[in-house]
Amino acid sequence: MEIADILGPDGLLAKRIPGFSxxxxxxxxxxxxxxxxxxxxxxxxxxxTGTGKTFAYLVPALLSGRKVIISTGTRxxxxxLFHRDxxxxxxxxxxxxxxxxxxxRANYLCIHRMENAALDGRARIREVADQLVQVQRWAGRTxxxxxxxxxxxPENAPAWPLVTSTTDNxxxxxxxxxxxxxxxxxxxxxxxxxxxxxNHHLLCADFALKEExxxxxxxxxxxxxxxxxxxxxxxxxxxxGLSVSGRQLLDLARDTxxxxxxxxxDMQEIPDQAAALTKSVRDLRLAFGLDIRxxxxxxxxxxxxxxxxxxxxxEQITGLAAxxxxxxxxxxxxxxxxxxxxxxxxxxxxxxxxxxxEHIRWFExxxxxxxxxxxxxxxxxxxxxxxxxxxxxxxFTSATLAVGESFAHFQDQLGLTxxxxxxxxxxxxxxxxxxxxxxxxxxxxREPGYTEAVLDIAVPVLEASGGRAFLLFTSHRALRMAxxxxxxxxxxxxxxxxxxxxxxxxxxFRGLGNAVLLGTASFWEGVDxxxxxxxxxxxxxxxxxxxxxxxxxxxxxALRKRGGNPFMEFQLPQAAIALKQGAGRLxxxxxxxxxxxxxxxxxLSRPYGRIFLNSMPAMARTRDIADVRRFFKxxxxxxxxxx
Numbered sequence: 001m002e003i004a005d006i007l008g009p010d011g012l013l014a015k016r017i018p019g020f021s022x023x024x025x026x027x028x029x030x031x032x033x034x035x036x037x038x039x040x041x042x043x044x045x046x047x048x049t050g051t052g053k054t055f056a057y058l059v060p061a062l063l064s065g066r067k068v069i070i071s072t073g074t075r076x077x078x079x080x081l082f083h084r085d086x087x088x089x090x091x092x093x094x095x096x097x098x099x100x101x102x103x104x105r106a107n108y109l110c111i112h113r114m115e116n117a118a119l120d121g122r123a124r125i126r127e128v129a130d131q132l133v134q135v136q137r138w139a140g141r142t143x144x145x146x147x148x149x150x151x152x153x154p155e156n157a158p159a160w161p162l163v164t165s166t167t168d169n170x171x172x173x174x175x176x177x178x179x180x181x182x183x184x185x186x187x188x189x190x191x192x193x194x195x196x197x198x199n200h201h202l203l204c205a206d207f208a209l210k211e212e213x214x215x216x217x218x219x220x221x222x223x224x225x226x227x228x229x230x231x232x233x234x235x236x237x238x239x240x241g242l243s244v245s246g247r248q249l250l251d252l253a254r255d256t257x258x259x260x261x262x263x264x265x266d267m268q269e270i271p272d273q274a275a276a277l278t279k280s281v282r283d284l285r286l287a288f289g290l291d292i293r294x295x296x297x298x299x300x301x302x303x304x305x306x307x308x309x310x311x312x313x314x315e316q317i318t319g320l321a322a323x324x325x326x327x328x329x330x331x332x333x334x335x336x337x338x339x340x341x342x343x344x345x346x347x348x349x350x351x352x353x354x355x356x357x358e359h360i361r362w363f364e365x366x367x368x369x370x371x372x373x374x375x376x377x378x379x380x381x382x383x384x385x386x387x388x389x390x391x392x393x394x395x396f397t398s399a400t401l402a403v404g405e406s407f408a409h410f411q412d413q414l415g416l417t418x419x420x421x422x423x424x425x426x427x428x429x430x431x432x433x434x435x436x437x438x439x440x441x442x443x444x445x446r447e448p449g450y451t452e453a454v455l456d457i458a459v460p461v462l463e464a465s466g467g468r469a470f471l472l473f474t475s476h477r478a479l480r481m482a483x484x485x486x487x488x489x490x491x492x493x494x495x496x497x498x499x500x501x502x503x504x505x506x507x508x509f510r511g512l513g514n515a516v517l518l519g520t521a522s523f524w525e526g527v528d529x530x531x532x533x534x535x536x537x538x539x540x541x542x543x544x545x546x547x548x549x550x551x552x553x554x555x556x557x558a559l560r561k562r563g564g565n566p567f568m569e570f571q572l573p574q575a576a577i578a579l580k581q582g583a584g585r586l587x588x589x590x591x592x593x594x595x596x597x598x599x600x601x602x603x604l605s606r607p608y609g610r611i612f613l614n615s616m617p618a619m620a621r622t623r624d625i626a627d628v629r630r631f632f633k634x635x636x637x638x639x640x641x642x643x
């Protein structure tokens with residue numbers, strides 16, 4: 001069957017899927033994907049919002065007769081693709097294709113750890129104990145063991161680490177509950193399926209999925225489709241690097257105590273040493289200070305208190321490994337803890353002792369933990385080496401990959417210089433559906449009163465829009481200032497990132513119908529609110545990454561040493577793509593109408609502003625708030641709504 005017979009105006013999907021509408025861009029993209037799946041090679045595509053890129057790659061993937069891996073940016077989109085979009089297209093095509101969903105191990109109930117959870121001191125906390133009871137009841141009826149099924153427990157609940165595994169603490173085939181392992185079953189189904197839906201973190205966490213005890217998934221695939229590919233460089237950088245977190249170390253100490261109670265019990269030095277490791281890890285977190293921050297390794301090198309605390313952690317983990325060696329063979333759980341001790345000791349040595357210009361060493365602190373990192377300056381060669389191991393068809397797609405007409409920035413990051421590229425603009429009528437407002441008289445974003453000036457613009461815009469808005473900020477500091485100031489200045493419900501889980505905030509936003517949501521990075525992309533509930537997006541600044549970020553600063557220095565222009569080659573393209581993502585929250589459907597407000601005066605006052613302008617959809621533009629008021633008044637008229 002030809003693509004036109006399926007996606008055309010009178011095609012199969014138009015006849016079988018209610019509400020399906022033909023889009024020439026979708027049909028053209030599907031043809032390009034089908035050709036790449038058939039011939040092999042690399043295709044990079046940008047498909048604007050509303051193109052229907054998911055169907056554009058699902059149709060040829062299901063018809064290809066090949067084993068296809070589809071990777072998405074987040075678990076939420078992975079679930080949406082597998083449970084909503086894929087069944088619709090598969091049923092419409094009547095395609096005899098077996099499909100499977102595979103997530104990272106932390107998404108599956110670990111029966112062995114659930115059975116051990118009662119021995120963990122955290123299980124005595126009332127909230128955790130109540131959650132564990134719910135998990136145990138659900139464990140008796142679940143077939144897949146996917147923790148997303150248990151929606152009553154938040155995804156960040158303290159019980160989940162007690163009943164899920166990590167690469168560190170998984171016992172693999174040696175696990176006493178291995179025959180009932182949900183992760184092993186999910187991987188078995190993925191190996192047997194014709195089409196598998198995974199996510200970028202899973203793809204990059206182990207490019208070949210060669211974790212001990214599990215077979216290989218990717219080598220059997222002929223085709224790889226990577227949706228939301230703009231996220232890949234950052235995810236891959238994390239994968240090709242090295243990190244040790246306070247949580248990893250504390251989990252090791254707790255698991256050692258638990259396994260000691262199960263498998264030994266006659267050598268008190270082991271739990272005593274585990275407790276000493278726990279204390280040293282917590283002391284290291286305190287040595288970093290109370291602030292939540294990211295910093296270069298030279299900040300650690302210059303701080304004697306942190307260096308001493310870090311050395312104590314290394315000594316305690318070495319001491320624990322020595323004790324566990326004396327009981328090696330006593331039990332699989334303790335043997336696993338020994339292996340983890342040895343591996344973490346090696347990783348800490350690599351982080352602390354090995355220097356090199358090809359890596360960036362840095363740290364970050366969270367409220368109660370920390371992470372020590374070593375990130376490669378460039379990943380193109382490493383990524384290309386992994387791709388070469390899995391020859392076939394590779395398709396990278398997103399609504400935001402190009403800067404203007406060029407894919408060079410994305411291609412350079414992943415070494416995809418020889419790829420075929422294609423762009424399709426959104427089919428939405430942006431000049432009619434959207435108005436882009438850049439206010440006059442705004443101060444320079446570096447001036448102290450800038451956030452107050454943003455709010456002075458935002459308040460009349462929100463009054464005109466009747467709420468129904470996202471205010472997107474480039475910093476948490478500006479977000480907090482805005483949340484405090486707006487509480488007394490607007491009458492609409494105010495929802496603030498961090499006050500509740502992201503999913504809950506979005507549900508409340510949709511349900512209220514006139515709310516104002518304040519968000520930072522996590523609300524700039526992957527958020528889909530259709531209809532009148534979101535009719536305005538206000539962006540405080542052009543989203544340049546913080547120059548104080550240690551990874552960015554190291555990349556800037558490296559580019560400068562090579563004679564490059566870090567701003568034009570890296571910072572500006574990154575910011576242009578981020579702005580496209582933020583602006584993309586506004587128009588999600590052909591009936592949506594809304595106003596985009598970008599407060600940053602640099603958009604029009606600096607020469608590089610043209611790069612941003614050329615990367616955005618062709619909206620109507622204004623600098624007069626009276627036009628914003630007229631736009632919303634027109635939206636309220638029945639004739640405007642029915643267009």
